[in-house]
Amino acid sequence: MNIIDAMKSRFTCRAFTSEPIDNETILSIIEAALRAPSWGNTQPWEIFVANGKSTDRLRKAYSERFSNDVPVNPDIVRPLPKDWPPTLKERYEKLRKDRSDFLGLDRKDQKDMRELMVRNFRFFDAPSVIFLCMDRSLTPWSLFDLGAISQSIMLIACEYGLGTAVAVQLASYPDLVRQELGIPENLSVCIGIAIGKINTTSPQNTFRTPRRAVNEVVRIKG
Numbered sequence: 001m002n003i004i005d006a007m008k009s010r011f012t013c014r015a016f017t018s019e020p021i022d023n024e025t026i027l028s029i030i031e032a033a034l035r036a037p038s039w040g041n042t043q044p045w046e047i048f049v050a051n052g053k054s055t056d057r058l059r060k061a062y063s064e065r066f067s068n069d070v071p072v073n074p075d076i077v078r079p080l081p082k083d084w085p086p087t088l089k090e091r092y093e094k095l096r097k098d099r100s101d102f103l104g105l106d107r108k109d110q111k112d113m114r115e116l117m118v119r120n121f122r123f124f125d126a127p128s129v130i131f132l133c134m135d136r137s138l139t140p141w142s143l144f145d146l147g148a149i150s151q152s153i154m155l156i157a158c159e160y161g162l163g164t165a166v167a168v169q170l171a172s173y174p175d176l177v178r179q180e181l182g183i184p185e186n187l188s189v190c191i192g193i194a195i196g197k198i199n200t201t202s203p204q205n206t207f208r209t210p211r212r213a214v215n216e217v218v219r220i221k222g
């Protein structure tokens, strides 16, 4: 698959099949993605992967916490802007409305919204989750590097016929991830990427998000 096709076909997969993915495939994808650029070639990423039974154990632990309303406690705090600039707020609200309308969910119904949320804590039923970590002392520049490797992993996964979901919610309970995968305390568990075969029968996976037009985003001169 060429890169443009991968860019155009990638989407956040929110329903995976239970088909296992072998460690070799995951390692090949990550190996290629390690070519991603980083500040001064510092390569700040430390990557821990839950696969098979390890993912199942974590999924169970996450789901239990979620159903017991245990507050999330991510390593990377999520300060949201006090006021989103209006156009961004509009897009954010539109995404939430479009997705729930598409799935026939009522946004005012707590049960419906919980239903949506719980999928995150089940890792969308993926057989594997790639956790991207970095030293706690690092700055947003290294998060930028993690963004670069995230997208690289997701595009390469397309080549392998696999779907992905990068999701901050997957890093909601870092203590559980740390315990399962032996992640040292000096590393922040920044984000997770669920990976696996796309469940093509789930309506979750037929929803697509729009993008702004290039001539609205780019001002080009010369």
Ligand SMILES: Cc1cc2nc3c(=O)[nH]c(=O)nc-3n(C[C@H](O)[C@H](O)[C@H](O)COP(=O)(O)O)c2cc1C
Residues within 6 Å of the ligand: 010, 011, 012, 013, 014, 095, 120, 166, 167, 168, 169, 170, 208, 209
């Ligand atoms: C940093 C980051 C965090 C995200 N966290 C979540 C999440 O916790 N749960 C989720 O369902 N999607 C999450 N997403 C996916 C976005 O909602 C999604 O990328 C966006 O709506 C565009 O849709 P697309 O990926 O299908 O093109 C996240 C994406 C990014 C880049």
